Amino acid sequence: xxxxxxxxxxxxxxxxxxxxxxxxxxxxxxxxxxxxxxxxxxxxxxxxxxxxxxxxxxxxxxxxxxxxxxxxxxxxxxxxxxxxxxxxxxxxxxxxxxxxxxxxxxxxxxxxxxxxxxxxxxxxxxxxxxxxxxxxxxxxxxxxxxxxxxxxxxxxxxxxxxxxxxxxxxxxxxxxxxxxxxxxxxxxxxxxxxxxxxxxxxxxxxxxxxxxxxxxxxxxxxxxxxxxxxxxxxxxxxxxxxxxxxxxxxxxxxxxxxxxxxxxxxxxxxxxxxxxxxxxxxxxxxxxxxxxxxxxxxxxxxxxxxxxxxxxxxxxxxxxxxxxxxxxxxxxxxxxxxxxxxxxxxxxxxxxxxxxxxxxxxxxxxxxxxxxxxxxxxxxxxxxxxxxxxxxxxxxxxxxxxxxxxxxxxxxxxxxxxxxxxxxxxxxxxxxxxxxx
Numbered sequence: 001x002x003x004x005x006x007x008x009x010x011x012x013x014x015x016x017x018x019x020x021x022x023x024x025x026x027x028x029x030x031x032x033x034x035x036x037x038x039x040x041x042x043x044x045x046x047x048x049x050x051x052x053x054x055x056x057x058x059x060x061x062x063x064x065x066x067x068x069x070x071x072x073x074x075x076x077x078x079x080x081x082x083x084x085x086x087x088x089x090x091x092x093x094x095x096x097x098x099x100x101x102x103x104x105x106x107x108x109x110x111x112x113x114x115x116x117x118x119x120x121x122x123x124x125x126x127x128x129x130x131x132x133x134x135x136x137x138x139x140x141x142x143x144x145x146x147x148x149x150x151x152x153x154x155x156x157x158x159x160x161x162x163x164x165x166x167x168x169x170x171x172x173x174x175x176x177x178x179x180x181x182x183x184x185x186x187x188x189x190x191x192x193x194x195x196x197x198x199x200x201x202x203x204x205x206x207x208x209x210x211x212x213x214x215x216x217x218x219x220x221x222x223x224x225x226x227x228x229x230x231x232x233x234x235x236x237x238x239x240x241x242x243x244x245x246x247x248x249x250x251x252x253x254x255x256x257x258x259x260x261x262x263x264x265x266x267x268x269x270x271x272x273x274x275x276x277x278x279x280x281x282x283x284x285x286x287x288x289x290x291x292x293x294x295x296x297x298x299x300x301x302x303x304x305x306x307x308x309x310x311x312x313x314x315x316x317x318x319x320x321x322x323x324x325x326x327x328x329x330x331x332x333x334x335x336x337x338x339x340x341x342x343x344x345x346x347x348x349x350x351x352x353x354x355x356x357x358x359x360x361x362x363x364x365x366x367x368x369x370x371x372x373x374x375x376x377x378x379x380x381x382x383x384x385x386x387x388x389x390x391x392x393x394x395x396x397x398x399x400x401x402x403x404x405x406x407x408x409x410x411x412x413x414x415x416x417x418x419x420x421x422x423x424x425x426x427x428x429x430x431x432x433x434x435x436x437x
Contacts, residue, residue, distance in 0.1 A: 001247025005436060006038040008139035008164075010130070010155050012119055012148055014065060015055045017047035018319070024058055024171055024210075025145045026342045031425035032060045040137050042130055042154075044122055053318060057236070066133050068125040072118060073109065109202065112189045116174065116196050117148035123157070125171065130158045140436045145169040147177070150211040151228075152200045154390050159203070165435040168204035173214040178262065184198050205435055208428065211369050213344035229427050233351035234417040237323050248330055250287040250310065251402045255333040255360075256322050257349050264301075265335040265363040268383050272390040273305045277285060282399060283308035291317045291325075312396035320409040326356035331398050334374070338385060343368035351419050379413045 009029060013021035029039050045067040055061040110118055133139075142164050144155035152168050159166035172178075174197045175190070185193060201207060201215070207226040218226070259265075276283045287310040288302070294313060302311055316326070326332065332353045336345050343365040350370050353360050362371060362381030371382035383390045416422065 003039045004036055005141070005433070006137065006139045007032065007432065008038070008040055008042060008133065008137065008142045008158075008393050010042045010126070010142065010144040010158075012044055012122065012151055013047050014041055014043040015060065016052045017044075018053035018165075019047075019233050020249065020348060021047075021147065021171070022053075023319075024167075024231055026055070027232070027421040028143075028425055028428055029063060029422050030057050030059050030234075032429060033063075034332055035429050037429070039063050040133065040139065041065045042126060042133055043067055043125070044119070046070070056320060064137075065403050066129060068122065068129040070119065070122040071202055073114060073121070107183060111183060112186050115189055116153070117150055118155075118290075119148040119150045122150055123154050126154045127157050130154060131161060134158065134162050134164065139164060141389045141432050143169065143432070145171060146174065146408075147172050149174050149196070149200070153196065154205070156200055156203050159205075165205045165432075166203070167206040167208065167432060167435065168200060169208045169212055169229075170212055173341060173344075174200075176216065176341055178194040178337050178341060178345075182262065206431055208431070211346050213341060227427070227431055229424050230419060231346055231348045232421045232424045233355045233416075235420050235422060238355045239323075239327055239357075245386040247405075248287070248328070250285050251330050251399050252287045252289060252328075253331045253333055254289045254291065254325065254329040255335070256291045256317070256326075256352075257347075259290070259295060259298055259335060260337065261262060261295045261297055262337045262339060264295070264298050264338075265333065267383055267388045267391040268333060268335070268361065269301060269305060270388040271395055272302075272309060274388070274392055275395065276305060276308055280308050285403075286310070286399070287312070290314065291322065294381060318405045319402070323352065323356075326352065327358055329356070331357045331395075332356065332358050332360050332380075334360055334362040334364075334370065336362070336368060336370050336378075338364075346370055346373065350374065354416055354419065361394060361398075363391070374421070 009025065011025045013019060013020075015022065029041070033039055041063055043065060056363070062231070114120055142155050142159050144151045145290070146152055146169070154167055155168065158164070164298045175193050186188070197215075201218070201222045205225065207222070208229045209226060210229070210231055212228055272288070275286065288306065289312045290302075291314045293315075299313065334349060334353060336342055336347075346363070346369045350373050354373070354377060360374055362380060362382035363385055364370060364382070366382055366384045374382045375379050381394050383394070
């Protein structure tokens with residue numbers, strides 16, 4: 001029997017500490033196993049920013065997982081009675097207008113001392129354990145995924161020590177990540193971060209990115225080994241349309257995930273305010289449900305708007321429950337953050353919305369990657385952050401279709417297929433096999 005190729009996956013996020021950071025890597029792991037790969041995972045004992053969740057597939061539950069210790073310095077600044085994991089685990093801290101003393105200290109430490117990220121101490125424990133794992137498991141290739149960038153520093157050291165090929169995957173930029181727009185690194189920290197980033201990009205044998213534009217000008221040697229593999233959807237999560245007979249009593253708009261201050265969907269909020277003021281009879285039949293982490297300033301603004309519109313906030317929802325609610329929504333809100341790299345943002349949420357069948361209202365750069373996906377697949381419409389009139393008109397048309405009891409279910413089409421993780425993982429599979437052949 002031919003020996004299965006084996007990959008060592010290094011990811012800070014893994015079950016049971018799941019969250020948005022787990023989705024991409026877990027889909028790769030799932031479908032790599034279906035393609036004949038053996039997978040072992042190196043992760044932290046506890047991810048501070050992950051919600052507890054069980055694997056949603058038997059293949060993921062059977063993966064051999066090694067967990068190393070980690071000391072997260074910013075946790076020491078958290079209130080023991082607050083019930084929160086870390087004062088800086090949520091990037092909203094960088095945007096907060098009124099920071100307390102502890103928050104200011106935490107942000108200063110994060111920007112100037114904790115380089116490249118608040119998980120840097122994980123490297124102290126993960127590298128020694130990783131060497132033991134490599135001796136025991138004898139992987140053919142190392143795959144690391146960020147954020148946090150510390151995962152790549154761990155992989156870099158293990159690849160150098162073992163001479164095993166290494167593929168570095170970037171779900172988000174490193175030094176160009178969006179929250180540095182609001183609170184830039186100090187000059188020394190910025191220089192060190194750039195140096196570490198450059199070293200990783202030069203050292204990795206292959207690089208995969210969710211989208212182009214993550215990095216500043218790159219030398220040809222780095223660009224030649226870089227491949228774009230977007231985020232996508234898991235076809236196993238698609239529900240048959242005939243299994244969704246549900247109709248809401250009120251026109252139900254839902255948002256899932258975090259909504260930071262830089263993601264504030266200004267045009268949507270102004271359109272809701274206009275509906276409240278101009279068409280109260282319509283407002284009485286609208287319900288806006290939010291699931292996830294909501295910036296307090298944005299929450300206050302929504303609540304001030306929604307007198308007639310019903311607003312409901314939910315802190316957390318299991319992924320399986322979210323996938324069940326998506327197709328039972330009359331409209332799904334998508335809001336892309338406002339930063340210098342916003343046009344390159346292509347979150348997992350876009351694709352989970354895509355397979356729901358529900359219409360999508362997108363807010364953000366109308367010429368960006370997310371807007372392109374929404375419009376080319378026909379799942380909804382996308383508007384610039386200030387296009388209140390466009391959003392208002394679209395909300396009216398969706399509401400009127402709801403009142404007429406018209407089916408607005410999106411027909412799944414061939415343009416969506418290229419975003420299936422079955423196809424995306426085949427791209428990863430071929431890239432990794434090139435490295436080990």
